Structure formats: C-alpha cells, structure tokens
Amino acid sequence: DEVEMVSLVWKVVVFGILAAGSQGSLPQPRLHRQVSTGRYDLSADLASVEAQSEKATRTNCKNRPIDLVFIMDSSRSVRPVEFKKAKEFLQDMVDSLVIGRDATRVGLVNYASTVKIEFLLNTFFDKSSVKQALGQVEPLASGTMTGMAIRTAMEKAFTKEAGARSASMNIAKVAIIVTDGRPQDKVEEVSATARASGIEIYAVGVDRADMASLKLMASQPHDDHVFYVETYGVIEKLTSKFRETLCGKDDDNGSADIDDNGLGLNDRKDDNKRVSEGNNGMSDRSYSIHL
Template sequence: PSPGTLCRTKPTDLVFIIDSSRSVRPHEFEKIKVFVSRVIEALDVGPNATRVGVINYASAVRSELSLQGPQSKAGLLQAVRGIQPLSTGTMTGLAIQFATSRAFSPAEGGRGSAPNFKKVAIVVTDGRPQDGVQDASARARAAGIEIFAIGVGRVDMGTLRQMASEPLDEHVDYVESYSVIEKLTHKFQEAFCVVSDLCATGDHDCEQVCVSTPGAYRCACRDGFSLNSDGKTCSACNGGLGSALDLVFLIDGSKSVRPENFELVKKFINQIVDSLEVSDRQAQVGLVQYSSSVRQEFPLGQFKSKKDIKAAVKKMSYMEKGTMTGQALKYLVDSSFSVINGARPGVPKVGIVFTDGRSQDYISDAAKKAKDSGFRMFAVGVGNAVEDELREIASEPVAEHYFYTADFKTISKIGKKLQMKICVEEDPCECKSIVKFQTKVEDLINSLQQ
C-alpha cells in the first residue's frame, strides 16, 4: 500500500441502500455499482471483520446481498456486479424500514448491539421519495444505525437531511451526476478507518521515519535527508537554491466552466499566490489558459510581486470554447518551462492543472513527458472532471497530487490544501524539501499554517 493510505477498517455491519428507480438510467446504475465496489475494496472483509449487505429499491425493496452472504471480497464484488435495476418508483422510507427490521437483524447476519461492531447504512438516491423517510430514519438511528445519505442530481436535499445521522455535514453528500459519484469513495474509505498507530505496529514501509496520522501514516526523513518522490525513501541533501520555485498554472477556460465559476477559479489561483514568497530569487509564477487553443496569459517572471500577479489574474478574460487539455500540457512542457519564457535552470518546476471536464484530445504523451521532465504536476478537477485523466496528469504519489470537488464553490478548500510553504533557509536540507503542499492530514495542515 502507498504511504498515507494504509489503514485497518473497523468491524462493521455495512448495508448499502441503493435507489434503482425509473429516473436512474442503466449506465448510471452501473456507476453506483462501481462506487459500492470501490468502497468494498478498501474494507477488511470477513465474518469477524466487516460484513456487507446491499438493498436495492424502487417501488419495492429487494435484498440483493445479506450480511451473512459472501464473506470474501471477491465474492462480494461478484455479487455487486450481478445486481440489476428495478426501474419503478422511489420508496426510500420503505427501504430504510426494511434495513432496520430485516437487513441488520441477526437472522440476516447482523451482529446486533455487540459493542465492538458498528452498524452503518449508506443510502444513494437521486429523487424525491414517494413515501416519508423521517420516521423510518429516526427509528433506524434509534436502533444504533449510522446513516450516510448521498444525493445525486435533482435530489431533494431536505430528504437527505431527514435521513442522515448527526453531524449532518459529515453524513450528507451531494454530487451533480452519477458520473462523479466515485469521487466520494475516498471519504468512505477514510470513514471506516480505525484510528490506530500504524507506525508502532510496523505496518509501514518508510525507510527512515514514520509519522502516525489518524488511521494512516506518512514517511519523513532525518536531518540532512529529503523525502524522495515515492514518499517512502530518503536521499542525502546536496544543497540547492533555497526557496526558488517556478510555478505555472494551466487553467481550463472551456465553455462548460461558465463565467461565474471562472471568477471562482481566479480567486483559487490568487489564494495560492498569496502563500508564495514572490521575487527574482524565490517563487516565479506563470499562467496559461486553454480551451480549444492555448493562450499564455503571462510567462514566468513577468511580474515580480504578488500584487502584480494577482492583478493580472483578475484581468484574465474567459476563452469559453473547447477542452484541449493534451494540447495545453504539451505547451506547458515545450514552452512554459523554457528559459525563453522565464524558467530558471536548476529551479524546481511545479505545474497546477485545473479542469472541469473530459479532454477532447489525447493527454497521455504530454502528461508523461511533463513528469519525465522532472516537473511536479498537480491536477485539480471540478464537476465532470475525469478521475483517470487527473491521475494521469498527477505526479507520484498520485493520491497527494490530485484533488477533486463536485462544486466550484468549494474549490477554495482545495486551495487551502494546495497552499505552499516555501523554505527560506539557505540550506534547503533544513527544510526536508523545497516545497510542501498541504494534505488532508490534520497535523500536517497545522504545521504548514504556523
């Protein structure tokens, strides 16, 4: 497992309650099954570990998988692949009632009120139910079932709040379409993690120093060494260029972004610029916008202060056409980081690619070339951005170099995670690495904000 992602899952009775009503198209139902499968893949499955059940509902309720069903991950995944949609109405309350009275019962493999086992239901729905959910949900919660409610598309948000456990901000999720529901996988993988000291138990592969974080860990290095890109091994420092950094933003200006969201993107850029030390000897910033074509807004080093960079970002006009991400990545490699465009030889190069949809051209070659050239690439996706493309753009370890949010309004949160701390010591070895990006891990966020 990659550093930072290994965790043990709590023994849980987990039941998915999935809406397959008429409004859920067959290809969308397949996306739900992928989401369910991805969550299962991260669990410790077994008779004494986590058991998984699946309830499929529309006008009627069907138990597809009971808690006493397959006790192996492979068996569960095979069963999920075989589930077919019911394609009738939306009786969400009935489905929750069925979960409480049947799915979590000892007869179906539920482990009752045993203190070491959690009871969790994950409801996925895309519409307004044709029955009441409030009473059924209250009874479920009173029975010790923790309910997560995921709404898709034109779902009624009030209904989700009636279903979900407290605190609501941790138990209610919304995605714009089924095509992006898979993005919630990571949240639920984390939700089932046991908070344990994986460093103490030896469940890590750090070469020098293991730092425990809630339910996971990260690797670090002793003084005089810096962490390699694999996130595990360390190399002796050889001195360097202190806090120098060449950073280029590659921004999607396609029609799907929409003008009001493009303004939020500009705020996102300036949020990161605010965290830099900008000067000839420290950070330089360049900006490229792309849609059907590529336009350099300003090259590295043109502006010598944060104030001037932010003013130029605010003035950037919106291109509003297609999404040629591959062409833009090629421009980044061939032009943005060239000496003629202000790049400094020997200075670390960082690219932050922002996109909201599937590329209309081929990205693989340019994405690979960027990383092979030694550029550290971060991929930020919003809305209908495609996870496979984000992963292809992102540097290793991928989980630390790509970010996704379903809604433009929340990209400022990603901005906080991406803010950089530039080392100011003359000897960069004192800093472990020249640039650190904030991650979701709380202790690292705190250390970077000091």
C-alpha cells in the same frame, strides 16, 4: 634557410597545439548522448512508489469491523450507465475494507417502487464475492420508496438472523443510502427509528436528489453524513471521503483511530467541506462535488 626551417617547425607545433585545444573545447555529441541515455530518472521511480502506496491504501484499510448495508436507489430516473457507475462506487468502497466473517460484513438493499434484499450480511464473507454480487445487481425501475427501503434494512437486514452481530460485541451498524430523487414516501419517522436502534445512516444524493430529505434520513452531524454529487459520473470522488471515515489512519501501533460509533476517523477537517448552492434551492454545508 636554417632559420626559416626552425620558424616553420615552430609554426607547425603552435598550430597543432591550438588545433588540439580548439577540438578539446568542442562539444562531444556522442558522449553527451551516452550520458543522457544512462541518466537515472528519479521522478519515474517516485511516481511508481506513490502509485503503489495509493494501491496499498485502497486495499489495506485497517478499519474496525462493521456491519455495513448499502441501500441503493434503482428507480427509473437512474439510467443504465448511471446505475453501473453507482455499483462501481460501492465496489470501490468494498475494495477499501477488510471483508470477512470476523471483519466487516456487507449487505445490499435494492429499491424503487418495491424493495429487494440482494444479499445479507451473512451471505458473503470475502471481498471478491461481494464485489461480484454488486456487479450483477439489476435495477428495479419505477418509483422511489426510500422510506420502505430504510424500514426493510432495519427490520430484515440488520437482524441477527441476517448476520448482524449482537450489541454486546460493540460493532457499529452503518447504512449508506445512494439516491438520485425525492422519496415518494415518508422518511423522517422511519429514519429516526433506525437511528435510535443504533444504525448510523449516511445519505448520498445525486443530481435531482432532495437535500432536505437527505438531511431527514442521515445521522448527525450532517456535515459528516450528508453527501451530494451533481452526476453519477463523479460519484467515485466520494470514495476517498468514505475511506477516511471507514478506514481511519494508522497510528504508531498500526491501528486505526476509532470514534464512539466504532468508525475509524482520519482528521476530519472543516476545510474539506464547502457550501453547496443551487441544490433544489437549498444551501448546505455538507460535502459536495461539482463538475
């Protein structure tokens, strides 16, 4: 009996040890859940940092001061929702720049069959006022007198009286034309005169825009000055390209790289360009965006 009792005790002890070991190897779901809920999510923080960096890039452009005039097509072919997209595109560009009396000044020429100067280079000297004024612009409808608009910008918007600074200050004069159609007047001669006067012209074509006309208007090289998008719905994608051109990149001293025309550059590379086929039957190496 004593032997049986000892044997039984040992069986109980061994069974207890095995049971304890088995339980120790089982998963502990409550503990696992506690660890999971307290896990540090590095990816979320990285996304937040990237978003803040992108916002800082958009709003803290260290561009050299320029006199910038937008020349905006508001002819009948530009539908209201498209005109709104065009205005938002210009507002986004303004958002990228340092606006001020001693910084970049912005003016706007609105055109269709007639031409209207919405505001001059010396009308507003702060970013919010420029963006608000852009948002309030109404389309003029009817035709597309692009040549007349360029002449008006040259003779009335880029003048000392309108707020353009003197040549001795070495401040670049830049015109950005946004159009969706073929000009109904001649643009070659007036554009050449404007460029000869020191105005650097960028031509942005949308949808039905005529590539040959864009190239007649724009400064050389066309690879850097002629842009095309298939719809106003994707025109905002050009904002980053203009940010590279107008803002430049920071060097070790925190200043922007400046080219001979006074515009900041950001490593313009040929691989950023691609051939645009089927645009009014033409082929061009200018920057283009397709759906």
